[in-house]
Amino acid sequence: MENKIDKSKMLQSHIVLVNDAVNFKGTVEGNPSISIDYTPPLGNNLGYTSLELFLLSLSSCIGTALLAILRKMRKEITHFEIYSEGERKSEHPTGFQNITIMIHVKSAGLTDTEMVRAIQSMEGICPVLSMVNDKVDVQTMFQIMA
Amino acid sequence: MENKIDKSKMLQSHIVLVNDAVNFKGTVEGNPSISIDYTPPLGNNLGYTSLELFLLSLSSCIGTALLAILRKMRKEITHFEIYSEGERKSEHPTGFQNITIMIHVKSAGLTDTEMVRAIQSMEGICPVLSMVNDKVDVQTMFQIMA
Numbered sequence: 538m539e540n541k542i543d544k545s546k547m548l549q550s551h552i553v554l555v556n557d558a559v560n561f562k563g564t565v566e567g568n569p570s571i572s573i574d575y576t577p578p579l580g581n582n583l584g585y586t587s588l589e590l591f592l593l594s595l596s597s598c599i600g601t602a603l604l605a606i607l608r609k610m611r612k613e614i615t616h617f618e619i620y621s622e623g624e625r626k627s628e629h630p631t632g633f634q635n636i637t638i639m640i641h642v643k644s645a646g647l648t649d650t651e652m653v654r655a656i657q658s659m660e661g662i663c664p665v666l667s668m669v670n671d672k673v674d675v676q677t678m679f680q681i682m683a
Numbered sequence: 684m685e686n687k688i689d690k691s692k693m694l695q696s697h698i699v700l701v702n703d704a705v706n707f708k709g710t711v712e713g714n715p716s717i718s719i720d721y722t723p724p725l726g727n728n729l730g731y732t733s734l735e736l737f738l739l740s741l742s743s744c745i746g747t748a749l750l751a752i753l754r755k756m757r758k759e760i761t762h763f764e765i766y767s768e769g770e771r772k773s774e775h776p777t778g779f780q781n782i783t784i785m786i787h788v789k790s791a792g793l794t795d796t797e798m799v800r801a802i803q804s805m806e807g808i809c810p811v812l813s814m815v816n817d818k819v820d821v822q823t824m825f826q827i828m829a
Binding site (some may be wrong): 544545546547548549550551552553554559561563565567568569571572573575576579580582584585586587588589590591592593594595596597598600601604605614616617618619620621622623624625627629630631632633661662663664665666667668669671672673 | 690691692693694695696697698699700705707709711713714715717718719721722725726728730731732733734735736737738739740741742743744746747750751760762763764765766767768769770771773775776777778779807808809810811812813814815817818819
């Protein structure tokens with residue numbers, strides 16, 4: 538693994554098993570490690586599950602793209618958070634069948650119409666969304682806070 | 684967000700913007716938070732990128748499924764780690780076009796043939812892989828260590 542890579546082209550990660558079950562220590566150079574595990578009986582709840590990391594990956598990707606678009610629209614964002622929830626399929630492979638992305642945003646003068654437009658633009662550029670949007674029904678909703 | 688949810692059916696996560704750029708604090712209840720950011724000029728390299736979290740999600744999902752299968756084959760695993768590397772598309776949306784998963788495994792008596800069989804079984808059940816494998820070329824390779 539190289540020290541300096543161009544992250545606009547290539548990305549890397551590393552995980553290593555740290556117990557007798559399925560607890561991994563995950564890292565990307567320069568960051569604190571992340572404990573990854575699964576629920577019992579397979580795992581011991583000692584960290585994030587893989588699907589929770591996926592929700593963080595997807596929602597942060599959506600959030601980053603949206604912030605870039607809203608700022609290009611000259612909006613000043615004073616609060617921005619995303620709650621994500623994914624429902625798994627009942628049969629193997631039990632990936633998500635649908636994901637709800639709920640955005641709470643605070644920005645003086647931002648209208649519903651502008652936010653809908655920003656979300657449409659985001660859907661065309663978000664890398665993580667683009668890898669799953671034909672298999673997973675991702676619904677992006679928002680609430681503009683006073 | 685509820686405190687206790689059945690993670691075999693439903694999963695949740697939360698991110699909140701913590702600076703004037705794109706640095707998020709990501710969490711799932713009960714876990715230490717993860718700093719998520721992007722490279723300059725959009726971000727400030729203050730954490731994992733969304734696509735790095737995706738690699739951790741995918742590789743830990745593959746690892747967990749493989750460990751379950753290998754143990755069902757009565758294999759004792761004494762070392763297990765995964766290096767992942769993903770190459771992004773050059774045009775928007777810049778998701779991964781291909782990902783290489785390199786598994787290093789140590790297990791007395793484990794043969795190449797058994798490992799190939801385990802990987803084939805894993806490909807049928809890994810939830811994260813199932814959400815992207817028609818869009819992203821995921822190559823899983825391995826090295827059995829002495």
